Amino acid sequence: MTADTMGLTFLAFCLPFLGALAAPALTRLLGHHAAWPLALVPLAVFLHFLGFNAEIARGEIVTGGYAWVPSYNVSFSWLIDGLSLAFLLLISGIGALIVLYAGGYLKGHPHQGRFFSFILMFMGSMLGVVASDSFLMLFVFWEMTSITSFLLIGFDHAREASRRAALQALIVTGGGGLFLLAGLLLLWDVTGVTQFSLLMSFGPELRASPFYLAILFLVLGGAFTKSAQFPFHFWLPNAMEAPTPVSAYLHSATMVKAGVYLLMRLNPVMGETPAWETVLPAVGGLTLLVGAVLAIRQTDLKLMLAYTTVASLGLLVMLTGFGSEHAIAAAALYLVAHSLFKGALFMVAGLIDHETGTRDITKLGGLRRAMPVTFLAALLAALSMGGLPPFFGFLAKEEVYAALSGGSLRQIAFTAAAIIGNGLMFAVAFAVALKPFLGAPVQTPKHAHEGPALLWIGPMLLAVKGLVIGLFSAVTHALLTSPLASAISGAPQTVTISALPHLSLAFGLSLLTVAFGLGVFLMLDRAREAANRLVEDIGWGPDRGFDQAMTGLVRAAAAISRLLQPGRMEIYMTATFAVIALALLVPPVVYGEWPRLPVWPAGMPFHELAVMLLAALGIGAVLTAGNRLTAIVALGIQGLCVALLFLLFGAPDLAFTQFMIETLSVVILALVMTRLKLTPRDHRPLREKIPDAVIAIACGVGFALYLLRVTQGRFDTALTDFFNLYSKTIAHGANVVNVIIVDFRGTDTLGEIAVVMVTGLAILSIIRIRKGRAGA
Amino acid sequence: MNTLIFRTVAPFLTALMALFSIFVLLRGHNEPGGGFIGGLIAVSALAIFGIANGIAAVRRALWFHPMAISAFGLFIACLAGLLSAAFGVPFMTGLWITPTVLGVEIPLSSVMLFDTGVYLVVVGAITSIALALEAGDDV
Secondary structure, eight states, X not given: OOHHHHHHHHHXXXXXXXXXXXXXXXXXXXXXXXXXXXXXXHHHHHHHHHTTHHHHHTTOOEEEEEEEEGGGTEEEEEEEXXXXXXXHHHHHHHHHHHHHHHHHHTTTOTTHHHHHHHHHHHHHHHHHHHHBOBHHHHHHHHHHHHHXXXXXXXXXXXXXXXXXXXXXXXXXXXXXXXXXXXXXXXXXXXXXXXXXXXXXXXXXXXXXSTTHHHHHHHHHHHHHHHTTOTTSTTHHHHGGGSOHHHHHIIIIISGGGHHHHHHHHHHHHHOSSHHHHHHHHHHHHHHHHHHHXXXXXXXXXXXXXXXXXXXXXXXXXXXXXXXSHHHHHHHHHHHHXXXXXXXXXXXXXXXXXHHHSOOBGGGXXXXXXXXXXXXXXXXXXXXXXXXXXXXXXXXXXXXXHHXXXXXXXXXXXXXXXXXXXXXXXXXXXXXXXXXXXSSSOOOXXXXXXXXXXXXXHHHHHHHHHHHHHHHTHHHHIIIIIHHHHHHHHXXXXXXXOOSSOOOSHHHHXXXXXXXXXXXXXXXXXXXXXXXXXXXXXXXXXXXXXXXXXXXXXXXXXXHHHHHHOOSOHHHHHXXXXXXXXXXXXXXXXXXXXXXXXXXXXXXXXXXXHHHHHHHHHHHHXXXXXXXXXXXXXXXXXXXXXXXXXXXXXXXXXXXXHHHHHHHHHXXXXXXXXXXXXXXXXXXXXXXXXXXXXHHHHHHHHHHHHHHHHHHHSOOXXXXXXXXXXXXXXXXXXXXXXXXXXXXXXXXXXXHHHHHHHHHHHHHHHHHHHHHHHHHO | OOOHHHHHHHHHHHHHHHHHHHHHHHHTTTSSOOHHHHHHHHHHHHHHHHHHHOHHHHHHXXXXXXXHHHHHHHHHHHHHHHHHHHTTSOXXXXXXXXXXXXXXXXXXXXXXXXXXXXXXHHHHHHHHHHHXXXXXTOO
């Protein structure tokens, strides 16, 4: 990669974020027309990556990047192969259309600029996810998609349902991201590389590693939550609270496919093991069935589509883990097909909602005259989703059946799951595309009419694209799907399927699917009732489970807080000092490290003895003091005696500080006492005082023993010597203590004074809070 | 405590102690003293002033909010550390210059700036605590 293209590629990754920065101002200036210039951003990215197409189609891999934290082997580097490129083109291409669509959909919304900003930020994050070569970069972008998705789902933040859905999506996908991080770190640990491009040659080591299952579990934890696999699927339908452009973009075409992307990326190195080929198809197949059945149940257009998205993601995971060349090709085809038709159908659903005021399929009908362009787009997309020739969806479905069908029990089971899932999705596709448009016109909340060009341009283009790339399948395969399939399988692979129906087992199964789907479509109301009954019989679902888990978490946190923070000063003090006493006394008891009895120094001068005696008398004065204030002042006697001792033993700095601290503590303690509004005397009965006395004595004895033991140990003078030797020569200071504080250990001091200041702030605010309560 | 003698003497005592605290701060590098001790002396001085003449007088005398003084101290301490970045040496490296003013060599250093920061943090934080406590429920 030449320096020029490298810089341009880096710019392409930054461009969406720059666009996000400019979006609010631009929208303020141009109103909803800002969509046109803003759509140029993803378009430019799209065109830039389109330029790599020829290289990638030849089977080459483009890598590039810059060192980020070289000491930890972390880089900002990208890897563009067939897999990345397909995703990059889908994200930027659909992104351009979504920006236009959002321009029409949120026209006049007071926060449209913010919306553009969020969606461009999301786009940048998503581009980063699929192009990351370095593990850490993947993780950072991965979590950024979770965060931007949170912002977008909760865009309508005044509604509680939006906030709940946003939080739920963030917790599920963000939590999954932490699993992914752990998995990536383990990958690093096992292989010693931090880049996917280097990881590719470590397949055998990885599969043989004892950590393989752990890595698999962690990576799947990330992928399954992001791609809404059962039982984590519940957040995706809830995310439909977001404005429709978000649903069309994040929750069908791009973000939810990040998990699938990850599995595809790791398939060459982690695939082809019994665990991989059991867990992935099993979970994927189950998700397919669950999603398809739940989709039938819904009457809301967006929810129907959301559950089919869950089902489609299940199908993709199933195919990725199935472990055959055909399955990989099918996954590649279905991935592209799904992004196109599902994005289009979501936009159609939003368009209907926008123009009629409702998304409930039972309240819509006869719109074909009012909204002919929308009808056409919906029909084209549904034909692709239903898998009818010559649409691209047909190719995908043929390949799916070619991959799954066979004689073994496993193949028959998965074929059956695919037929049921696809059949139900067929029914939903046509329910969405036909029911609102056919039949007698129904009165809708708004008078229905065709939406503006900004709104139908996106779905129309996507739907037409689904037809065009199906018709010219040879070109599509050469440029897009073959490199994509090769990257997923890790070996060169050619996809050959064409749009011409040809007699084969797969075609027969396709016909069966269409027949089944048609049957369900015709009896949709009955099928819906049946699905409803089934779900009601089960009763409990992971969505309720999520709420229960969250309530449980809050309750547990409250219980722990009540236990640890009862709000009573006595308990805090008792706990603190009891812990100090235990920390001081338990180690000598356990390890038998008692100090030796100190020897009485011979020839002790009288004044030293006098000071010590005075200190002891001070303690006596504290204990016998008549009231609390006297006790506090008496405590000062003891402190001043200690300061005198410091002075006598050659530590003037310490003595100086001790004098000041003693003075100030008496002042501040006295002030605190007046505020605590305590009685002047301690009137508690003796049996309540005894536990306090025991703890106090234990602390005192503990400190005394500890100091004795420390001073009896061998004293390493290396530091003392160093400081004494260099204090003057290096730091130009004769006062070693001060030089240590401000120079040798200056950074420590910086931290300490920061603590002093923050403590001051904290105390100030506590006092103010109490004052506020007293005032109120 | 609120005797006439005390109230009369307190301002002089405070001024003297404040001056002494700066002296202690400046001599700290070579003789016993330094920012921390100096700060504590200044706080004691302000406490005396407060006990004698009331907190309103202290707040007026300080001009700035004590917490702002503390924050400024932390700021110049950080600045003293960051100065070294301009000279391409590691964070918190001591830098010295000795300009000659009126024929006297005066050693100035980033270390002294740092110590002044420590002084201000201590003065500000502890004074603001003491003032807030002393204020009672009326402020």
